[in-house]
Amino acid sequence: MSGAPEVLREYGQPGAAPVIQGRHTYGSITDKIADLALERRSGRSFWLALGVTSVLAVVFAVSLIYLLVVGTGIWGLNNTVDWGFMITSYVWWIAIGNSGTFISAFLVLLRQRWRSSINRFAEAMTIFAVAMAGLLPIMHLGRPWFAYWLAPYPGKMNLWPQWRSPLEWDFFANTVYLILSILFWYLGLLPDLATLRDRARHRWQQLTYGLLALGWRGDARHWHHYESAYRLLAGLGAPLVISVHSVVSIDFAFSNLPGWHSTIFPPYFIGGALYSGLAMALTITIPIRAIFKLQDFITPRHLANLAKLMLACSFVLTYTYMTEMFTAFYSADKFEIATALDRLTGPYAWTYWLTIFCNVVLPQSIWFRRVRASPVALLIITVIINVGMWTERFMLIVTTLHRTFLPSSWHSFVPTFWDWSTLIGSLGSFVLLFLLFARFFPVISMAEMRRLNVRVSGVDR
Amino acid sequence: MSDGGRQPGCYGLMAEFGGSQEILEAVRASRGAGYRRIEAYTPFPVDGLAEALELRKSPIPLLTLIGGILGVAVGWFIQWYSAVIDYPINSGGRPLNSWPAFVPTIIELGILGACLCAFGGALLLSGLPRLRHPVFDTPGFERVSCDRFFLCIRSDDPLFDRERTHAWLAALSPLRVASTPIHPGEPA
Numbered sequence: 001m002s003g004a005p006e007v008l009r010e011y012g013q014p015g016a017a018p019v020i021q022g023r024h025t026y027g028s029i030t031d032k033i034a035d036l037a038l039e040r041r042s043g044r045s046f047w048l049a050l051g052v053t054s055v056l057a058v059v060f061a062v063s064l065i066y067l068l069v070v071g072t073g074i075w076g077l078n079n080t081v082d083w084g085f086m087i088t089s090y091v092w093w094i095a096i097g098n099s100g101t102f103i104s105a106f107l108v109l110l111r112q113r114w115r116s117s118i119n120r121f122a123e124a125m126t127i128f129a130v131a132m133a134g135l136l137p138i139m140h141l142g143r144p145w146f147a148y149w150l151a152p153y154p155g156k157m158n159l160w161p162q163w164r165s166p167l168e169w170d171f172f173a174n175t176v177y178l179i180l181s182i183l184f185w186y187l188g189l190l191p192d193l194a195t196l197r198d199r200a201r202h203r204w205q206q207l208t209y210g211l212l213a214l215g216w217r218g219d220a221r222h223w224h225h226y227e228s229a230y231r232l233l234a235g236l237g238a239p240l241v242i243s244v245h246s247v248v249s250i251d252f253a254f255s256n257l258p259g260w261h262s263t264i265f266p267p268y269f270i271g272g273a274l275y276s277g278l279a280m281a282l283t284i285t286i287p288i289r290a291i292f293k294l295q296d297f298i299t300p301r302h303l304a305n306l307a308k309l310m311l312a313c314s315f316v317l318t319y320t321y322m323t324e325m326f327t328a329f330y331s332a333d334k335f336e337i338a339t340a341l342d343r344l345t346g347p348y349a350w351t352y353w354l355t356i357f358c359n360v361v362l363p364q365s366i367w368f369r370r371v372r373a374s375p376v377a378l379l380i381i382t383v384i385i386n387v388g389m390w391t392e393r394f395m396l397i398v399t400t401l402h403r404t405f406l407p408s409s410w411h412s413f414v415p416t417f418w419d420w421s422t423l424i425g426s427l428g429s430f431v432l433l434f435l436l437f438a439r440f441f442p443v444i445s446m447a448e449m450r451r452l453n454v455r456v457s458g459v460d461r
Numbered sequence: 462m463s464d465g466g467r468q469p470g471c472y473g474l475m476a477e478f479g480g481s482q483e484i485l486e487a488v489r490a491s492r493g494a495g496y497r498r499i500e501a502y503t504p505f506p507v508d509g510l511a512e513a514l515e516l517r518k519s520p521i522p523l524l525t526l527i528g529g530i531l532g533v534a535v536g537w538f539i540q541w542y543s544a545v546i547d548y549p550i551n552s553g554g555r556p557l558n559s560w561p562a563f564v565p566t567i568i569e570l571g572i573l574g575a576c577l578c579a580f581g582g583a584l585l586l587s588g589l590p591r592l593r594h595p596v597f598d599t600p601g602f603e604r605v606s607c608d609r610f611f612l613c614i615r616s617d618d619p620l621f622d623r624e625r626t627h628a629w630l631a632a633l634s635p636l637r638v639a640s641t642p643i644h645p646g647e648p649a
Contacts (some may be wrong), residue, residue, distance in 0.1 A: 152543060198606045228522060
């Protein structure tokens with residue numbers, strides 16, 4: 001078991017913030033986290049947040065219903081710019097989801113045990129973000145009620161999907177990704193659901209958590225298979241997440257359009273996905289930590305680690321921005337150069353420079369220890385980075401599309417009310433789902449925290 | 462090894478411990494004393510417990526591999542069949558069996574098969590879902606999902622004897638020893 005030297009080796013240099021603060025026992029960890037789901041009376045701020053996000057969810061529903069009734073003409077799309085807010089938001093959401101898997105799957109494979117405190121909401125973030133990401137491109141199809149044509153099935157019409165299209169790969173990548181994320185999350189949740197079942201005092205809680213826990217009883221044989229399956233799902237999630245975002249980028253790169261047709265796109269998109277997802281993880285973690293008073297389990301160490309990872313990703317992104325520009329001019333291709341110049345100086349240049357500011361310049365502040373140690377500063381930075389990553393995708397899509405090869409078909413994209421309402425509605429729905437999750441499920445994995453606690457502190461009680 | 466047969470009305474005897482090291486040592490000692498039908502219940506996966514119980518290596522990696530291979534096979538076949546046999550379209554003279562373009566879908570379906578088998582295998586091998594089990598009737602067992610560790614010597618262990626096993630468990634200095642009842646006709 002963990003002696004003192006091992007503790008130092010695994011948990012960083014002396015003087016760094018610990019991964020668990022205070023003296024904790026198995027019981028105190030369980031009390032703290034389980035009572036958040038079972039006993040806590042929801043305060044006024046919770047109801048307020050629930051009310052606001054419910055209204056936004058209704059806005060989202062109304063926007064989608066109006067879309068189904070009227071059609072894609074309600075958006076600012078035209079024949080030239082035929083990808084707008086929906087595809088921008090789709091790429092943005094799926095990227096956020098990807099980082100949740102990065103935190104939970106890659107870090108488990110790398111034996112980064114500090115992840116135990118944050119993997120639960122990273123996984124929840126993934127599921128809700130992928131749910132949003134799945135909805136938007138389907139709504140963008142024009143005739144969303146035929147979305148099932150993407151699935152191969154031996155139907156009467158004798159139709160099969162076009163296997164050679166990246167959009168079809170996208171369908172498979174995202175569907176499999178959503179399924180794996182849910183299974184991974186649920187498997188990790190099983191022991192904690194059993195805890196809630198065993199502690200619940202109300203009949204409805206006992207029934208609900210009892211059914212969801214599937215009769216988990218903590219048998220060593222259960223754990224034996226559980227651990228094997230959990231690590232394998234992490235191992236499967238890691239390449240899957242890479243493939244998902246590669247396929248998303250290939251949706252762009254397989255076209256012959258200047259600004260998109262580039263082999264750097266898969267790593268470019270994956271770097272961006274990790275970056276925006278880490279930012280979103282911090283944006284979510286910081287308020288939850290404060291509201292639920294989880295400072296003992298989510299320490300400055302976690303926030304600083306996530307911030308450092310984010311800084312590393314910002315360099316990946318900076319490199320790809322430079323490569324993009326360099327390749328455009330080095331190609332000596334008139335159209336590539338025109339698109340590059342249009343990005344730098346054209347009507348949408350502000351999106352390019354906003355992207356550079358949010359994603360390249362601003363994160364440099366993370367070099368300072370004081371910034372990394374300040375939750376408020378990190379919250380502000382990560383919200384701005386989220387905006388910057390959304391702008392980046394918008395810039396990539398619109399600047400390539402609005403100047404086509406034929407100047408007579410040049411056209412601008414101006415978002416309409418329904419573009420904005422769908423975007424804001426999807427944000428509200430995401431937060432609503434997250435609030436409900438945080439209210440009814442353990443926000444931190446109790447089983448993993450018990451193990452982490454004995455490993456870190458050696459208190460076997 | 463002869464099967465002692467289950468004692469009527471008794472699933473086994475449960476010793477309750479407060480720490481992971483204590484149950485690990487108790488399991489090792491009981492195995493050393495010759496008990497074979499031992500179960501351990503813990504609030505988190507305890508390192509070394511599977512080895513102490515001499516559990517067989519989990520077959521889940523193998524199941525996962527099989528699931529992955531099946532997923533790849535299905536993915537490959539369905540694309541080849543629809544593109545070459547059932548719905549061939551000559552698009553600019555490109556080959557019908559354009560397998561490089563099939564690879565992404567094959568990878569995704571391979572992962573799907575593997576993850577379904579890993580998850581399903583973990584449940585199936587654990588005998589879950591099973592909402593009702595005799596051990597839930599052990600006094601104080603609800604704390605197994607919080608901070609208590611339980612060692613069970615089942616009554617169908619060849620060495621099981623109510624008094625002697627009780628004395629053996631009590632000698633391991635647990636917090637308490639309790640008997641787990643079983644209803645007649647209930648599967649163990």
